[in-house]
Amino acid sequence: MRILVTGGAGFIGGHIVEAAMARGWEVRILDSLDPAVHPDPPPGIPGVSVLVGDAGDPDAVAQALAGVDVVMHQSAKVGLGVDFFDAPDYIRNNDLATAVLLAGMAAAGVDKLVLASSMVVYGEGAYTDSAGRPVHPAPRRVEDLEHGIFDPRDPPPASCCSRHWSPKTRPWIRGTSMPPPNWPRSTSLPRGALNRKHCDRPPVPQRLWPSDAQEHPVRGVASVFRSALARGEAVRVFEDGGQRRSFVHVRDVAEANLLSVDALVGGRVASGCARAYNIGASEVHTVGQVAEVLSSVAGAPAPVVTGEFRLGDVRHITASSARAWAELGWIPKRGFEDGMREFAIAPLRGDQA
Incomplete structure (x- = not known):
């Protein structure tokens, strides 16, 4: 099993990576390593491919998707924010980046996605x-x-x-x-x-x-x-x-994400359908x-x-x-x-x- 974890250096994503590695899955991470969230770059993880890039960048997404079976989309700008004037940044990091990822998945023929909300x-x-x-x-x-x-x-x-x-x-x-x-x-x-x-x-x-x-x-x-x-x-x-x-x-939460992958790969969620x-x-x-x-x-x-x-x-x-x-x-x-x-x-x- 080859999975891509966007935001894999982050809070939930890091635990998903750890749990997936314990299962013997092949893991790739796409993470921007935003200094506001990661003031000190996290150490590398043996056996994990880490691509530093933005999930809203089509080129970075295309590179990250190569050879992947399932995408676990965890990257996001979270919380209420400082004030409502930072809404454009939330839209770019969450809505637009997700749209870029979905377009990239369609182009790459990757049809299995676990999306965190x-x-x-x-x-x-x-x-x-x-x-x-x-x-x-x-x-x-x-x-x-x-x-x-x-x-x-x-x-x-x-x-x-x-x-x-x-x-x-x-x-x-x-x-x-x-x-x-x-x-x-x-x-x-x-x-x-x-x-x-x-x-x-x-x-x-x-x-x-x-x-x-x-x-x-x-x-x-x-x-x-x-x-x-x-x-x-x-x-x-x-x-x-x-x-x-x-x-x-x-x-x-990490275990729930992995069980969702099991459901996708095992056909319990029909192709082309979404389950929340x-x-x-x-x-x-x-x-x-x-x-x-x-x-x-x-x-x-x-x-x-x-x-x-x-x-x-x-x-x-x-x-x-x-x-x-x-x-x-x-x-x-x-x-x-x-x-x-x-x-x-x-x-x-x-x-x-």
Whole structure:
């Protein structure tokens, strides 16, 4: 098996490469080694071909695809970003680069792709009201957030806990309108200047923690907490710490990616068809719980709940992984407490062993 892992020097991609090598697969990496993400170039991996290049560069993609059986597309610009003015860079690194990759695959005759997405394509998604009917809350209002009202209330859901997307019942999910209304609030542009469009997007993988961490403006909350603890600072938690997520260990995510390759190669996903899977833990935890566990293991002061917020952050998001369990045979093996404890003592990226 010859696979190409875009972003293979990165967070999830590196664990996929490690797991694929353990299976005896032949691995090639295409990674730009962006200095903002990789200030120190990672060491080479014996037996792995590494091409330094951009997934949005047709020539680099064509070279990387030569002789490949399956592509695992992990390269992306992640997170909410610094502000909405960096949207063009997100479009170039994510949407355009994926289009370039797909065009290259078509030209090279490579027809098997495992594509990683992000939980944020759900936006605020759906809840249920007091009558059990699905409701789609509007983006949270600035005035509510400023007064410490963090749960959506337009329309008011019966319970945040009732939110649970399942790809079995909604295989394709209409993109919410979260970015358009948040853009003018963050840029002072009039809302009428923006077109509000909806599109179909696939379900997504959920939050995860790595075996290493690095401070970076767009990295996950667990990594930000971990970096604060390494500096001897108390963890600062936005909002009230009650944001719910499905935290899942990165090695479990890597295994899900490999099982997806098995499904493609084994014909369980028909040629020319797409199949979407949520990859997340079965248990839901809050951002506040992450801060508490990491602080406790580090022997640090209790987390500080600041009440601060960022426009564009999603309040709650969890999703059913039942389809992945049933069709891929994927079950997360690492629990929240054990994974967070492992993460709390793992060396930060760039530290010397």
